[in-house]
Amino acid sequence: MKNTTMKTILFLLSVLSINTVSAQQYIFPQNGQTKEQQTQDEYACHSFAVNETGFDPTAVQTPPAVAPTTIQAPAEADPQHRSGMRGAVRGAAAGALIAEIGDNDVSNGAAKGAAVGVVSSRRHNAKAASQAAEQQKSIEQQAQQQAAQAQQITDEKIMNYNQARNVCLDAKGYSISG
Secondary structure, three states: OHHHHHHHHHHHHHHHHOOOOOOOOEEEEOOOOOHHHHHHHHHHHHHHHHHHHOOOOOOOOOOOOOOOOOOOOHHHHOHHHHHOHHHHHHHHHHHHHHHHHOOOOHHHHHHHHHHHHHHHHHHHHHHHHHHHHHHHHHHHHHHHHHHHHHHHHHHHHHHHHHHHHHHHHHHOOEEEEO
């Protein structure tokens, strides 16, 4: 399960760290502006867009912290649980006690009780492991949904920034393509 959690964390970090920069935009001066003037205007429009949207695509975007969460199934925690040894001992004791009360063969009752105890213990451990796996899967799905939401928010911020920047450049006499 730790491997799955690590893959999920790496996936989230890669999704969040990839800055969805829009396709290359080409800016053409329509009023004979010089290269120097165009550079100044592009910077001014960048600053305008950052002030209007509160988003700067040139700044390093830090992904939100994702706490690694792992669930360890009880069956993985203790080798005795996996073997069903405790269940066998409990079952043997119960079987011997019942056989003694009923005036039956105590060793036969203990053997049957041990078998029932092993089966019961393993069934319980399998159920616990299954529940832990489902819980881990749910955690990973939530993390993926959060990553997708964060990416959508970033995409919207970039779109708003580009719109503000393009309006500014258009007002300064530039044609934007791309």
